[in-house]
Amino acid sequence: MEQTAPTRPGTKIGPKYFLFNLLNGVAIGIVAGLIPNAILGEILKALVPFHPVFTQLLHVTTAIQFAVPCLIGALVAYRLKFTPLGIAVVSAASFMGSGAVVLKGHTWVITGIGDLINTMFAAALASLMILFIGERFGSLNLIILPTFVAVLTGYIALHTLPYVKLVTSAIGHMVNSFTELQPIPMCILISLVYASIVISPISTAALSMAIGIEGLAAGSASIGIAAVEAVLTVGTLGVNRLGVPMTIFLGGVKMMLPNLVRHPIIFLPITTTAAVTGFVASLIGIGGTKESAGFGIIGLVGPINAFRFLGNGNFMIKTVLVALAFFVVPFITAIIAHFIYSKVLKLYDKEIFRFID
Incomplete structure (x- = not known):
């Protein structure tokens, strides 16, 4: 009680x-x-x-x-x-x-x-x-x-x-310092930072607007958020009613903040998925704007802007690349990460993803 x-x-x-x-x-x-x-x-x-x-x-x-x-x-x-x-x-x-x-x-x-x-x-x-x-x-x-x-x-x-x-200013300076790196490490690091921020009380949208993040850096930020949405959606399936993973998929990742504080090991699948998706995003060339960087797949803001960033190429190819970066890679990586960490290595139980309202 x-x-x-x-x-x-x-x-x-x-x-x-x-x-x-x-x-x-x-x-x-x-x-x-x-x-x-x-x-x-x-x-x-x-x-x-x-x-x-x-x-x-x-x-x-x-x-x-x-x-x-x-x-x-x-x-x-x-x-x-x-x-x-x-x-x-x-x-x-x-x-x-x-x-x-x-x-x-x-x-x-x-x-x-x-x-x-x-x-x-x-x-x-x-x-x-x-x-x-x-x-x-x-x-x-x-x-x-x-x-x-x-x-x-x-x-x-x-x-x-x-x-x-x-605090926000310090994070902004750190993110801006990453933009001076080569594309692959830059994309991975920014993806990891935004994956960590989006599940905290800090607003990723406000941070992105404040530091004026653009291009590949903005795309990587959006990809990091998509990775968190994938991890938490997959993690909450089966231990909650359907409304919880649906809410997370639609953008409610911060509702899992209490779970993260209680079980910090949740960061393990999050950082793994964010690093992999950030790497793939760097190869594809996923970009964005400061307005889209803080949203991930929420409202399809990230995918829509990434689609525009890819230029005037073939419509079908662009669609496949965006879907690969924002949906296929994050969710497949999240499923594999959960399986390895919970079933093979037995580092945590899926109950840590049970939402208590």
Whole structure:
């Protein structure tokens, strides 16, 4: 039975319980906010010229992404069994701590989904403060929690934001340094880096836009993400209901973040598959843009841009090459890697891929 976290004074919960529910809330919040645009975005863009309704639908699916910080806060608080007031407070604190809204002149502007690492920090800080306060103030909590917890957490998180962003900057500098290498090692290394990032709270799309990754480097980034989607889709089949691998295949890889923290060995098939697919991508010449680099096969953004990058060659040959790089090689490699590591070497059991909602 799942542990309940009441908010009475003196309440103590284990750090593992707190961390797991924090990560689970973050993972589900990211998936809930980003999946609509990931699935429908490219389709709606193609349909926009045919009817104004598709433009409106595209605006809706795009705007849903901006709710990610609030969704993360709400779901973290929900996982910790907070009251509706506690859920609202953590949600508000996460939104402010994300840095998604900034003051430009006299106007507040939403700039995107913010920094997900700082969002997670804000959600954790607000949750810990609520657990500490508990019910000490009784009915006055209705005033104290929104006024002090939300405001104080938001204020602290806004001051940690510039330092947290340095993590993204450091990764960006590392990725840019790889672009100076020869094509094959460059593609493999960038594929490995993006495969590691996409399953973390860091946004690969935001990172790609920030560093302006292009060409073969962008294609390799997209291939690394496709490798993770393949590994987690294959891994979750058979131990979860069909909806879990389907969600992962459609872009919800971050929902497995709690599993990765509990079982870091999941990185083994991920890095193996990413290295192999990165190597193949370098031979084929898979490219992309900074807009497509952070998506992999999500919404077919990566394959579509890779197809364009291959130039004006034979349509069928280009289609086969793109399918080979994004689907055939990643999934076959993932299946082989899972078989070797779980059946032959017995390094892990498939139960490590069971998603706990």
